[in-house]
Amino acid sequence: MDSTAIYYWLIVIGIPLAVYFFRKWLKESKRRKLYRNDFPQEWKQILTNHFKLYQHLPDDLKKQLHGHINIFLDEKNFVGYQGIEINDTIRITIAAQACLLLLNRKTNYYPHLTNILVYPTVFTHKNHDGELHRGRLGESWHRGPIVLSWQHSSQGGKNSADGENVVMHEFAHQLDQENGPSDGLPILQHNNIKQWSSVLGKEFKTLKFKIQKREQTLLDEYGATNPAEFFAVITEHFVEQPRQMLKKHPELYEELRKYYQINPVEWT
Numbered sequence: 001m002d003s004t005a006i007y008y009w010l011i012v013i014g015i016p017l018a019v020y021f022f023r024k025w026l027k028e029s030k031r032r033k034l035y036r037n038d039f040p041q042e043w044k045q046i047l048t049n050h051f052k053l054y055q056h057l058p059d060d061l062k063k064q065l066h067g068h069i070n071i072f073l074d075e076k077n078f079v080g081y082q083g084i085e086i087n088d089t090i091r092i093t094i095a096a097q098a099c100l101l102l103l104n105r106k107t108n109y110y111p112h113l114t115n116i117l118v119y120p121t122v123f124t125h126k127n128h129d130g131e132l133h134r135g136r137l138g139e140s141w142h143r144g145p146i147v148l149s150w151q152h153s154s155q156g157g158k159n160s161a162d163g164e165n166v167v168m169h170e171f172a173h174q175l176d177q178e179n180g181p182s183d184g185l186p187i188l189q190h191n192n193i194k195q196w197s198s199v200l201g202k203e204f205k206t207l208k209f210k211i212q213k214r215e216q217t218l219l220d221e222y223g224a225t226n227p228a229e230f231f232a233v234i235t236e237h238f239v240e241q242p243r244q245m246l247k248k249h250p251e252l253y254e255e256l257r258k259y260y261q262i263n264p265v266e267w268t
């Protein structure tokens with residue numbers, strides 16, 4: 001290879017690579033700084049008033065949550081619809097519920113998500129194809145925004161024991177979508193993929209069967225829609241009804257405990 005060719009390849013490959021790594025380094029150092037930033041007292045008060053689980057978290061998890069929220073608020077953009085004005089209560093309450101799913105593990109802070117659209121209550125939203133979705137509480141678009149009803153996001157934060165949390169539901173979809181389509185198989189850092197597929201597959205089939213037979217179930221019947229909804233629904237139950245889930249679905253609880261690296265039965 002002559003020197004002209006070497007220069008050519010240096011420019012074509014070397015410069016974009018250097019720019020990529022420099023940007024990555026900048027982003028990571030900014031995140032490290034934000035993570036260590038003080039968490040204002042007023043924000044702690046918002047968490048105390050609007051996010052019931054916060055009071056039950058051990059101190060080290062509270063500290064992690066503060067750091068994650070600082071980064072989340074810097075990187076995500078909140079947009080109010082139908083007259084709703086975005087304020088700190090809305091931002092912190094939603095960010096906290098989203099960031100609870102990121103504790104104790106390596107995270108890239110929902111990398112495909114930039115915008116969170118907030119409606120006052122149930123909403124009708126047009127998708128990419130112009131199709132209208134009516135009566136929605138929340139939506140997570142693949143590589144697109146999350147759309148939330150503030151009324152239901154706020155209720156989810158305040159009531160931490162009913163197994164319903166629209167914010168965690170939609171952000172679980174984002175985690176699922178990080179490695180491609182929504183299929184109930186997120187990036188597994190600590191689980192054995194065979195074990196995950198076997199346990200979730202078996203539990204999904206059982207839920208579908210029980211719903212068809214009209215039997216009572218702990219898991220919400222919406223989880224029987226497809227594997228992606230199943231993952232989002234079990235995430236809500238895992239965080240909000242850990243004791244019941246551990247008792248009735250111990251293998252499922254264990255897979256989620258390994259995945260999320262948290263153990264919510266210890267919090268209450």
Ligand SMILES: [Zn+2]
Nearest residue numbers: 169173229232
């Ligand atoms: Zn869903």
